[in-house]
Amino acid sequence: MAKLWKKMKKGKIFEGFRSLKTRIFCIIMAAGIVPCVVLHVGILERYLDNTITTRTNEVQTQVKIIADHLITYNYMLDNSSDVVNAELSQLSNLYDGRVLVVNGNLKIIKDTYGVSEGKTIISEAIIKCLKGDGPSNSLKDAGYIEIIVPIEEKLEEKTHVAGVMLTSVSTDSITNGYEYIQSRAFLLEILAMVVIFGIALLLSRKMLKPFEKITDAINDVKNGFTDEEISVTDYIETEHIGDAFNQMMGRMKVLDNSRQEFVSNVSHELKTPLASMKVLADSLILQEDAPAELYREFMLDIAEEIDRENKIITDLLSLVKMTRTSADMNVETVDINAVLELLLKRLGPIATRAEVKLVFESRRPVSAEIDEMKLTLALSNLVENAIKYNVKGGWVKVILDADHQYFTVEVSDSGVGIPQESIQHIYERFYRVDKSHSKEIGGTGLGLAITRSAILMHRGSINVNSEEGVGTIFTVKIPLTYIAS
Numbered sequence: 001m002a003k004l005w006k007k008m009k010k011g012k013i014f015e016g017f018r019s020l021k022t023r024i025f026c027i028i029m030a031a032g033i034v035p036c037v038v039l040h041v042g043i044l045e046r047y048l049d050n051t052i053t054t055r056t057n058e059v060q061t062q063v064k065i066i067a068d069h070l071i072t073y074n075y076m077l078d079n080s081s082d083v084v085n086a087e088l089s090q091l092s093n094l095y096d097g098r099v100l101v102v103n104g105n106l107k108i109i110k111d112t113y114g115v116s117e118g119k120t121i122i123s124e125a126i127i128k129c130l131k132g133d134g135p136s137n138s139l140k141d142a143g144y145i146e147i148i149v150p151i152e153e154k155l156e157e158k159t160h161v162a163g164v165m166l167t168s169v170s171t172d173s174i175t176n177g178y179e180y181i182q183s184r185a186f187l188l189e190i191l192a193m194v195v196i197f198g199i200a201l202l203l204s205r206k207m208l209k210p211f212e213k214i215t216d217a218i219n220d221v222k223n224g225f226t227d228e229e230i231s232v233t234d235y236i237e238t239e240h241i242g243d244a245f246n247q248m249m250g251r252m253k254v255l256d257n258s259r260q261e262f263v264s265n266v267s268h269e270l271k272t273p274l275a276s277m278k279v280l281a282d283s284l285i286l287q288e289d290a291p292a293e294l295y296r297e298f299m300l301d302i303a304e305e306i307d308r309e310n311k312i313i314t315d316l317l318s319l320v321k322m323t324r325t326s327a328d329m330n331v332e333t334v335d336i337n338a339v340l341e342l343l344l345k346r347l348g349p350i351a352t353r354a355e356v357k358l359v360f361e362s363r364r365p366v367s368a369e370i371d372e373m374k375l376t377l378a379l380s381n382l383v384e385n386a387i388k389y390n391v392k393g394g395w396v397k398v399i400l401d402a403d404h405q406y407f408t409v410e411v412s413d414s415g416v417g418i419p420q421e422s423i424q425h426i427y428e429r430f431y432r433v434d435k436s437h438s439k440e441i442g443g444t445g446l447g448l449a450i451t452r453s454a455i456l457m458h459r460g461s462i463n464v465n466s467e468e469g470v471g472t473i474f475t476v477k478i479p480l481t482y483i484a485s
């Protein structure tokens with residue numbers, strides 16, 4: 001008992017019920033057992049009641065007939081009539097019972113057992129019957145039915161109760177029959193139970209087979225035995241699970257491919273500056289008495305390549321930080337106007353060097369819940385691009401606006417623009433429209449990838465509009481309140 005209680009506390013007893021197989025098994029069992037119980041109660045118990053009622057009615061009818069004969073043969077005054085006595089003993093033999101004839105003074109004038117004749121009988125039911133309450137009967141626990149029928153004679157159109165007939169009929173034959181049927185029914189029920197149990201066991205196993213099949217198939221893929229598509233078409237449900245799993249595998253393959261591509265891109269990008277440095281160093285080594293100026297010139301080139309390598313690594317680290325999990329978001333309520341002002345102030349010198357005019361237009365004060373570091377990096381990249389891919393004497397304009405839900409930052413420039421066919425690629429890692437030009441001005445091709453990731457982490461959106469030779473407009477839209485996933 002204590003063990004059971006412990007199990008229940010741990011929820012282990014109910015654990016098995018979480019299995020679909022167990023549930024199907026239980027449902028089939030219930031579906032089989034409930035009709036059995038209904039049949040048992042509905043038919044068997046009814047049978048007993050019905051038989052007793054039928055027997056009672058039968059005996060009552062017979063007794064009534066004899067009661068009439070009692071009057072006809074004037075039996076109440078003289079109980080020596082052979083005809084009536086024969087009828088009485090026949091009745092008592094037939095139903096394995098006893099018949100008493102009682103007169104109006106409660107005196108027993110005939111007992112088929114012959115033991116109580118001449119005695120007085122006092123019973124409520126008999127008195128009631130004598131008073132004219134009509135026949136009555138009752139089932140006694142001792143195993144017999146007691147039937148009381150009035151002996152009525154007609155005197156001047158009036159019915160007068162001259163006495164009663166008290167008949168006790170044994171119910172033994174009925175209960176014996178009932179017990180026999182009951183034992184038979186019990187056997188049948190046990191048999192039915194065993195069959196239902198077997199069916200439930202088999203069906204619950206069979207019905208769950210496709211689910212086991214699909215689990216096995218998924219496990220095979222998981223353990224690397226196969227990478228074929230899963231298809232278990234037994235049920236629509238298993239087909240759906242298979243489809244969903246195949247789609248997931250497809251997505252994983254795409255992710256895996258893009259990860260491999262990324263790794264090979266990274267290696268390539270990191271190797272390029274190294275290769276340049278190697279060439280520069282080698283040519284110095286090969287020239288035995290190279291002049292000091294050449295050394296200096298080559299060393300400057302090497303330093304430049306180191307800077308580039310450094311920039312690529314810095315950008316890669318930023319990109320890794322912009323993973324799309326919200327866990328490492330450092331969200332605070334921040335004055336966006338101040339953020340943009342500071343950002344533009346920092347980029348001022350670069351703009352001046354590129355001879356580009358930098359304008360900031362704020363339509364209203366905005367404060368929002370953002371990760372300041374990440375959003376600053378995202379917007380810096382946009383403004384930096386607008387300066388870098390511009391023309392001498394051009395301009396860059398940053399406009400801040402907001403409604404009740406979002407704030408928008410628009411970065412427009414009068415620069416070279418982006419060719420239509422390149423627009424869909426600019427957010428890809430390491431993508432650059434004009435590789436040589438971009439490299440010349442220090443691009444790694446990671447800037448917009450970082451920007452997009454940072455904006456998505458804020459659940460915002462980024463859009464671009466560009467025309468070659470005219471300029472580009474990037475529009476960033478971010479919710480004012482941060483929505484955690």
Ligand SMILES: Nc1ncnc2c1ncn2[C@@H]1O[C@H](COP(=O)(O)OP(=O)(O)O)[C@@H](O)[C@H]1O
Nearest residue numbers: 385386389417432433438443444445446447448
């Ligand atoms: N404002 C802009 N005007 C023109 N071209 C742009 C602009 N912003 C981005 N691009 C193009 O998109 C490419 C990808 O940008 P980005 O990811 O920032 O890489 P990069 O390191 O080259 O700047 C750039 O190489 C450039 O060709």
Ligand SMILES: [Mg+2]
Nearest residue numbers: 381385447448
């Ligand atoms: Mg850039």
